Structure formats: structure tokens, C-alpha cells
Amino acid sequence: MSATPRTVLITGTSSGIGLAVAIAAAQAGWRTVATLRDLTRADALRKAAAEAGVELDIRQLDVTDEASVTAAVDGVIADYGRLDAVVNNAGAGHLGTLENDTVADVRKVMEVNFFGVLHVSKAALPHLRTTGGRLITVTSVGGVIGQPFNEAYCAAKFAVEGYMESLAPVAQTLGVSVSVVEPGAVATEFVNNVGFDLEADIAAGPYSDALRHYIDRTVEQFLDGSAQTPAGAAEAVMGALDADRPAFRIQTSEWARTFVGTKLADVDGSAVQGLTAAWVG
Structure with missing residues (x-):
């Protein structure tokens, strides 16, 4: 009699990293629940699954809506009886700076990138405790190094990293592994979805030269x-999903490891400030 397949729930799978993780997890034998906020945007996911010859369970989940999160997690448990891993991938980019953003802009970024992660993680943790499961959150090198014109985005990712770094030893006492995965630049639709009017924003205000x-x-x-x-x-x-003892902090490339290493060895902050100052001329 075959073992019960491990079940993973992944958020933000309409494109990019989330889509790629969903396909890779299914190929590796995980029963994969691929979620996205808008099911009308699932065509690329379905096409990729068909081309890879894998099955996905595609469901709606809006990380900013607690009722949606609860319904999705409860549905997985009702249908499969277990949840072995969660990959918090859903996120939203934002370019702006303090004088030009509204506080509402910043709150919106935090809702998706920070509180959305908390909604999903809180709903999943009781079930991950049962299976000795894994809670994996895709953050960013921007969760370690603050980057110009990404104040709100980096603040949200810093918050996620701090929260998960604090949660990890607590969750581990009950058998749940917590990890963050830090990509650098990734060629995805994410960069096209930052809500940024390039010409208008470059032409606006005293920060135009630096922004250009x-x-x-x-x-x-x-x-x-x-x-x-x-x-x-x-x-x-996938390394975090399948390793016997995954690290807490995992970079996705050698470039990302080198980049975040600058910060982690930068006691007084001068190395990071010297690096990012060059980005704005």
C-alpha cells in the first residue's frame, strides 16, 4: 500500500516563482494545491501543468481576506486530511518614496506582503503541527537590505523576515520547520505589476534625478x-521542502548570497549605504 502523498499549499501561483514551484512540487510527488487570488488568471498555470504532465489542484485564495484564507485551508483539510507544507509566495511590488507615497499606499503593500503571510501561516500552523510540516515564505533580498524607492516593499519584507526569524524556534519546539527564501532579481511578471507610471513618476518632484x-x-x-x-x-x-533539516535563511543564487552577505557582515551599516547610494547617482 503506497504512502499518503504529502500535501503542499502554495500561494500566488498565477505566474513567476509561484507557478514554477507548483510545477516542481507536483513533479517531485507532492500533492500540490496551487492557489491564486483570481482564478481567471489560471490559464498559464494550467498550460504549464499540461506541458509538464502533472496534476494540480487549483483553488482561489486571497491572502488579504481572512475568510478566503480560512476557507482554502479548511477545504484542503476536508479533502485530503492533512497539510504538510505551506509556501507563502503571494506578494506585490511597489515603487515610491516617502514624500510621494500616501500612508494608504504603504498600508496596501503591508497588507499583501506582511499581513497576508500572517493570515495564511496562522490558519495553517495547527495542521502543520499535526504533520511536523514546513512553513516556507518567499521573501526577497529586499528583506535584508533596504533598497532605494522600495521603502514600503522592503519594510514589509523586513517585517516578514523578523517575524519568521522570531517564530522559527517557537514552531520548532512543536516540530514545524520555518524557513525564508530570498530571491534577487527574477525575470517574472512581478516587475511589471508594481503599479508604477514610469514617465509620470520620474517627472514628479525633487527625487526625479535619483529615481531615473x-x-x-x-x-x-x-x-x-x-x-x-x-x-x-x-x-x-524545493530544497527547503525536501531537505532533512532546511536552513532558516536560503538564498536562491550566488548573487543573492553575496548581496545579503554584505548586510549580515555590516555591523555599522556603512557597506550597505555605500552600495545603495551608488544606485541613485
Whole structure:
């Protein structure tokens, strides 16, 4: 009699890293519940699953809606009787700076990237305790190093990293492994979904010159081939899913390891400030 397949729930699977993780997990034998906020955006996911010859259980889940989160997690338990891992991947980018953003803008970023992670994790933890499961959150190198014009986004990712770093030893006492996965630049639709009007924002306010420097540097990074593929980033997530004892902090590339290493060895902050000051001219 075959063993019961392990069940993983993944958020934000319409494209990019989440889609790649869903396919990789199914290929590795996980029973994969791939969730997304808007089911009308599931065509790419279904196509990728068909091309890979794998089955996915595609469900709706809006991380900012507690009722949606509860319904999704309860549905998985009702249908499969277990939850062995969660991958918090859903997120939203945002470019802006303090004088030009509203507080409402910042709250919206926090709702998706921080509180959304908490909603899913809180709903899942009782079931992960039962299975000795894994709670994995895709953060960013921006959760370690603050980056110009990404104040709100980095604040949310810093918050996630601090929360999970604090939670990890507590969860481990009950057999739940907690990890964060830190990608650098990844060639996904994420960068196209930051709600940014390039020409209008560059032309606005006293930060125009600095913003243009930042945009030029960032575009070059995505166009010169140095951005990682979603599949490459997904390999790191799969490592956290399948390793006997996954690390707490996992980078998805050598570039990401080097980059965050700057911060983790930067006691007085001067190395990071010197690095990011160059990005804005």
C-alpha cells in the first residue's frame, strides 16, 4: 500500500516563482494545491501543468481576506486530511518614496506582503503541527537590505523576515520547520505589476534625478540577462521542502548570497549605504 502523498499549499501561483514551484512540487510527488487570488488568471498555470504532465489542484485564495484564507485551508483539510507544507509566495511590488507615497499606499503593500503571510501561516500552523510540516515564505533580498524607492516593499519584507526569524524556534519546539527564501532579481511578471507610471513618476518632484538613476540601473539588471529564471528560484524552495533539516535563511543564487552577505557582515551599516547610494547617482 503506497504512502499518503504529502500535501503542499502554495500561494500566488498565477505566474513567476509561484507557478514554477507548483510545477516542481507536483513533479517531485507532492500533492500540490496551487492557489491564486483570481482564478481567471489560471490559464498559464494550467498550460504549464499540461506541458509538464502533472496534476494540480487549483483553488482561489486571497491572502488579504481572512475568510478566503480560512476557507482554502479548511477545504484542503476536508479533502485530503492533512497539510504538510505551506509556501507563502503571494506578494506585490511597489515603487515610491516617502514624500510621494500616501500612508494608504504603504498600508496596501503591508497588507499583501506582511499581513497576508500572517493570515495564511496562522490558519495553517495547527495542521502543520499535526504533520511536523514546513512553513516556507518567499521573501526577497529586499528583506535584508533596504533598497532605494522600495521603502514600503522592503519594510514589509523586513517585517516578514523578523517575524519568521522570531517564530522559527517557537514552531520548532512543536516540530514545524520555518524557513525564508530570498530571491534577487527574477525575470517574472512581478516587475511589471508594481503599479508604477514610469514617465509620470520620474517627472514628479525633487527625487526625479535619483529615481531615473535607479530605474536605469534596475532595467539594465533585467535586460542584461543577470536576472534569475523562476525555475532557478523554485529550486531553492524545493530544497527547503525536501531537505532533512532546511536552513532558516536560503538564498536562491550566488548573487543573492553575496548581496545579503554584505548586510549580515555590516555591523555599522556603512557597506550597505555605500552600495545603495551608488544606485541613485
